[in-house]
Amino acid sequence: MKKSMVWLVAAGCLALVSCQPQKKTEVAVTGPESIHACVKKLTDVIVYDIFTPPVASRIYTYTSLAAYEAGRFQNASSQSLTARLNGFPDMPKPEAGKDYLYQVAGVRAFCFVAEKLTFSKDTVRRFEAATLASLRGGAADELYDRSVAFGEAVGKKIMERAGKDRYKETRGMERYSIKQYIEDKWLPTPPDYSDAVEPYWGMIRPVGMDSASQFKPERPYPYSSKDKNSAYWKELTNVYETVNHLTDSLKSIARFWDDNPFVSQHSGHLMIGRKKMTPGGHWMAIASQVAKETNADWEKSARAYALTASALLDGFISCWDEKYRSEYLRPVTVINKFINPRWESYLQTPPFPEYTSGHSVISASAAMVLTTLFGDNYAFHDKTELEYGHGDRSFTSFLQAAKEAGLSRLYGGIHYRFSCERGTEQGKKVGEWLVRRVGK
Numbered sequence: 001m002k003k004s005m006v007w008l009v010a011a012g013c014l015a016l017v018s019c020q021p022q023k024k025t026e027v028a029v030t031g032p033e034s035i036h037a038c039v040k041k042l043t044d045v046i047v048y049d050i051f052t053p054p055v056a057s058r059i060y061t062y063t064s065l066a067a068y069e070a071g072r073f074q075n076a077s078s079q080s081l082t083a084r085l086n087g088f089p090d091m092p093k094p095e096a097g098k099d100y101l102y103q104v105a106g107v108r109a110f111c112f113v114a115e116k117l118t119f120s121k122d123t124v125r126r127f128e129a130a131t132l133a134s135l136r137g138g139a140a141d142e143l144y145d146r147s148v149a150f151g152e153a154v155g156k157k158i159m160e161r162a163g164k165d166r167y168k169e170t171r172g173m174e175r176y177s178i179k180q181y182i183e184d185k186w187l188p189t190p191p192d193y194s195d196a197v198e199p200y201w202g203m204i205r206p207v208g209m210d211s212a213s214q215f216k217p218e219r220p221y222p223y224s225s226k227d228k229n230s231a232y233w234k235e236l237t238n239v240y241e242t243v244n245h246l247t248d249s250l251k252s253i254a255r256f257w258d259d260n261p262f263v264s265q266h267s268g269h270l271m272i273g274r275k276k277m278t279p280g281g282h283w284m285a286i287a288s289q290v291a292k293e294t295n296a297d298w299e300k301s302a303r304a305y306a307l308t309a310s311a312l313l314d315g316f317i318s319c320w321d322e323k324y325r326s327e328y329l330r331p332v333t334v335i336n337k338f339i340n341p342r343w344e345s346y347l348q349t350p351p352f353p354e355y356t357s358g359h360s361v362i363s364a365s366a367a368m369v370l371t372t373l374f375g376d377n378y379a380f381h382d383k384t385e386l387e388y389g390h391g392d393r394s395f396t397s398f399l400q401a402a403k404e405a406g407l408s409r410l411y412g413g414i415h416y417r418f419s420c421e422r423g424t425e426q427g428k429k430v431g432e433w434l435v436r437r438v439g440k
Contacts, residue, residue: 034107034131037127041127042060043281046277046281051278056261056280057280057362060281064306067305069109070108071107071151071299074103074298075299086205088157092153100143101139104147106151111131112156116162165205186333186354188351190336190349199324201324214318215429215430216321216322236334240340253404254347255390255391256385256391257404280316280366283362287304287366288384293380304369314365314430315427318426328354330354332344332349356422356423359409360420360422363401364425368427369435376397378397378398402424406423
């Protein structure tokens with residue numbers, strides 16, 4: 001064959017190859033199991049590490065936002081949440097024309113942040129390695145590595161915001177202590193008489209609210225230990241009588257919503273602690289259960305977690321801002337002093353001021369988000385407490401559940417009724433505001 005003919009044949013072959021359409025790598029989109037597993041593992045870590053409820057809400061928020069922002073691109077119509085929230089930098093974008101395993105990216109972003117914010121880092125690393133291996137399948141190294149790198153880049157941007165929310169500054173502030181006895185101000189409560197928890201949480205930068213005091217509730221009833229006809233005394237005696245005449249049904253409600261991350265039990269000189277998920281963890285578990293029931297895909301599930309967590313964080317900030325403004329006394333303190341020195345609340349009274357009820361605020365804020373995502377009258381059977389031995393309960397809506405969660409603190413003897421009711425209204429405003437900012 002002549003040399004010129006060889007070149008002609010070669011050129012023809014090259015032309016034939018170049019004219020063929022380039023085959024794009026097919027990237028399978030699997031179900032939402034990986035994001036559900038991430039949140040469950042984080043709850044287990046938070047329980048083990050014993051984070052306070054406000055701190056736990058911060059951890060849930062940053063991890064869930066990281067997962068959503070990294071994994072949302074598998075849904076072309078999804079919108080950034082951080083772009084509509086306070087103080088977040090611009091998030092990285094996938095490189096045009098290249099494929100990604102977006103669930104791999106989402107898990108990497110979630111775990112990158114979780115490892116930074118928790119103590120059980122080895123547990124997070126092992127979970128991440130196993131989860132990423134299951135998601136990788138037969139993906140080529142280049143595709144897998146690119147996806148991991150993208151998730152990590154998002155995680156780093158989320159941590160930039162976490163480093164500027166004033167959390168670190170509050171760790172080094174003066175311990176809250178009772179410098180002098182003032183009759184109408186909060187005092188440590190039995191059985192442990194612990195120092196007040198997170199006295200500076202109102203300084204944490206909200207993700208949705210304009211400020212911690214944006215939804216400041218009306219002033220609590222003026223304290224009065226002498227006027228038996230005062231609004232305060234009527235509220236106090238209502239707590240006393242409610243606990244003294246608890247039915248089995250009310251006891252069940254109180255236990256179901258207790259969610260105290262560390263309950264101490266005393267026997268002589270021995271103290272035993274029982275660990276449980278936090279109030280925020282309970283609502284994250286509800287979000288998980290409902291997402292599964294409705295067959296929500298990965299992106300919608302991740303969005304539900306991110307918004308629920310953000311509502312919890314802002315709810316705690318709003319509530320704690322008020323708690324340390326009013327420094328309101330817990331019922332047990334006044335009842336022991338003026339009514340019955342041997343009286344005990346049914347649930348262990350947590351170590352921070354009373355007004356408003358934290359359960360009421362954060363439950364209502366989370367319920368507003370879940371109502372927006374899943375409907376006004378979504379009936380569900382809450383089975384999230386079975387793991388902790390507290391049974392299950394049915395509700396006709398998220399707001400009904402939130403109302404019961406708030407009143408459970410009255411049944412537990414640790415809050416006044418008006419603190420629960422006002423806290424619920426405060427939380428609704430927090431949740432409504434967040435939903436309005438990010439849209440549906």
